[in-house]
Amino acid sequence: MELYYLTAHQLHDMLIKKEISAEEITRAVFGRIEAVEDKIRAYVTLTRETAERQAREVDKSIAAGEKISPLAGIPIAIKDNMCTAGVRTTCASKILYNFVPPYNATVIERLNEALSVMTGKTNMDEFAMGSSTENSAFFTTCNPWDTDRVPGGSSGGSAAAVAAGETIVALGSDTGGSIRQPASYCGVVGLKPTYGSVSRFGLVAYASSLDQIGPITRDVTDCALVFNAISGHDPQDSTSAPYDQPDYTSYLTGDIKGLKIGVPKEYMGEGIDPAVREVIRETVKVFSGLGAQVEETSLPHSEYALPAYYLLATAEASSNLARYDGVRYGYRYKEAEDIVDMFMKTRSEGFGAEVKRRIMLGTYALSAGYYDAFYNQALKVRTLIKGDFDQAFEKYDLLLSPVAPGPAFKRGEKIADPLQMYMVDICTLSINLAGIPAISLPGGFVNKLPVGLQLIGKPFGEGDILRAAYAFEQSGARCCKLNLLQV
């Protein structure tokens, strides 16, 4: 197989055996990018020169006999909402089209310490608001499995790049499903970690109480390796949890005998494509076959998650996005008569339709007279939703569900109806409200398109999630094979 389609752990083995060099890996990936990027359009910015330089550094370390980390020399694509010192960070928005951060996000610092090689910054829905990358101010990314379809979103560029061989691994961010849903659409693995386990410092905020950074990879082992590298307490993020961080690869044993898995019936209802439900039922059989106890359960407040999510996320967003005003950085409307005119025109021209819609909704939800009815009520409903999960986890180690109601949809299909688009996240956003971890891993196909299954864990239960995901992957069941694009 081509180098660009291997996994990080395979490449690491080859590196330490000196079968290949880091520079060769980087060249192979950039060669692949040259070949397919105009069809996929995963990247907003490519950083080839620094990547090759970083790769050569790794090769020097290897030549000097130094012990290298599992991610050393491994190409990694970064969603364009994580700050990279000296490298443009746009959030796929016109309002930040020229913003060059003077600092690195904590995750970037950690990846640099691990000597991984950044390939570039990937496309996304503007400010991570969307489920298709169609809300990018620059262009839409195409799904490598069918380029007429969306890759999902908002981390669509990262998921597409991993699936198309335009990187080995990637980072995405997930506020309501933005790692898991594109991972499902693109047939790759995506982990939304426990809130507080990965530092948000340097992640451009969409909804601060929901946002988490996580890995998008080709297999579960790579997922554990990237998660190892980026997780852990960060004093620069007050919401970062101080906890004893295990080596997550130690959970990759393949043994899940006796594991208790619940399947919430609310996630298998009407809104879900019957073909997707069928895929999930197949995966249930696989887990049972591996010795897990699987049974139906209930998360009774599930139907309230979507409105609660949209009120909370947009309220936080309306405040988080207030700083884009044309004063200190980014786009500015130049012919303004006065400061208010400058603020209003800068923001109207700088933000796209979906971002403006969410700012409007969030502003309304917080405004005088509506706070209790909307925002505060949503915070209380969040308590109930979290309570549902707490209760379920008294009985089960993990919950299993679809990631999205269907496979990747066609470009333009849902863009006109915001509520329809929001529905795409119904299986994922409760997890963000509860702050718990969940993984999307390839579970099967519908109409030759990949469909993910979601494993949901307890707070800081990433170990159990990875254990089950690995066992499933190793079972060789209907789990999808890598997509070898013929492009």
Place this chain on the structure above:
Amino acid sequence: MISLKEVEHVALLGRLKLTEEEKKLYSKQLSDILEHARKLQDLDTANVPPTSHVLPLQNVFREDRTGEHMTTEKVLANAPDRQDDYFKVPRIL
């Protein structure tokens, strides 16, 4: 139903200048979304505390020690307009 006037007020609070079409569109779309959100009112939450933070963290503090400042060139590197070491903005009414 969110009226055009409410849309205008909210747009001003959020510092967005909307076209007439946008106002009409948002009036309808926000109404639809909020109509959907009204469902939340069905739940009796009188005795439910709000959850602002999912993690039970508290008292996260920093010591009062100065760190490095950015160089002024870095501070102003992204400025759309500047004069000397200041950010420059249009007049304030």
Place this chain on the structure above:
Amino acid sequence: MAQYEPVIGLEVHVELKTNTKIFCNSSTAFGADPNHHTCPVCLGLPGVLPVTNKKVVEFAIKAGLALNCQIAPFSKFDRKNYYYPDLPKNYQVSQFDLPIAEHGFLEIEVDGNTKRVGITRVHMEEDAGKLVHQGTISDSSFSLVDYNRTGVPLIEIVSEPDMRSPEEASAYLEKLKAIIQYTGISDCKMQEGSLRCDANVSVRPLGQEEFGTRAELKNMNSFKALQKALVYEIKRQIKINEEGGRVIQETRSWDEAKGVSLSLRSKEEAHDYRYFPEPDLVPMVISKDWVDEIRTTLPELPDERQARFVEQYGLPAYDAIVLTSLKEMADYYEQCVEQFNNPKAVSNWIMGDFSRLMNADNMEINDVRIQPAQLAKMLQLLEKGTISGKIAKTIFEDMFATGRDPDIIVQEKGLVQISDEGAIESIVTDVLANNPKSVEDYRAGKNQALGFLVGQVMKATKGKANPGMVNKLLKEKL
């Protein structure tokens, strides 16, 4: 015509004297070049996160304790959303419904009576940056922004509407300033902006229970300005009432130069700050132990010190109030008394010439060049009779200007009092010989003639003759 009663409440912002800002480790030092004390966090760059400076919380608790407040067992930060170019994130991190301290009070003296003014709350927040204009803010075609002050920690102290006159408001602010200064958490310099005061003012017919509509007054940069602005605003509101008009609720800015307040009519939004809990900061749980620990660091506060000055030094209440209103002044006083044990004499000098010269030069105690020990030494010279009271004043002025020791000045200028009986006696003899008319008058029973003769002796000795001795010798000779 109805009598009106003003109702005044004050909102005071105090800048805390920490090394670093409230949510980042940028320096708070005053006077840096524009935008030099900034970092990604206080500039509000995309992706940054705040981390609370523990010292700020401790200082706020200390202020709450000094103001007799209850310290909240559970407190949190909230975002206050509004757009202004000096506010990098276009929201201010502040505290809304769970402030760090509530339900306190302080006591003021009005016309010899003690009055208690309630403190509604004390909360923490971040300061905004500074806008620089050519000309005035509205004339200038552009503004320049400096974010050095952005994120400097503030506490806001909100009083109950308990004050009934500009004098009470002034007394409250004086007392508040004294208390805060004593705790050491702020310099409280109104001129530098580390103490800022807004006032809520309304008037109501005397005897009426409910409050009138209030106006919020801003931009008073000194105690004098506060006083003038309040007097002006109360008159303005009474006039409106008497003319049958209605006071409207609004924010008004005091124009010190013109001596008027002007409406700041915001053209829209009517203060919809959309407060919500700051998701980037976690709540604060303040244990009793922590509060007790901070309580042990509280110094003696103005009221206690004032009482002690009356008790220990036998000072009149007035002296004690004036001397303890500034911590530095009270410290100075006590150091002086330690070396010259005549408390009332020291008080007279500090409240007299010392304060007069200091105020004339617009100085603060720390700028004064006379050390407490030097003042004590001068008072000793006076007591011993080495110098006269009149000469003491001359010497004091020299000391104030130069910071030199009193003995050196006395020696250099030859100002030692003449107490040599022989020397004075010969001068007395001369004076009596040269003023036979006065001698006659005195002997005829006109006592004031003696005063004239004393004056003549003093004149001849350039004021250095010991006045007691002159009197005694004159009487003997006559």
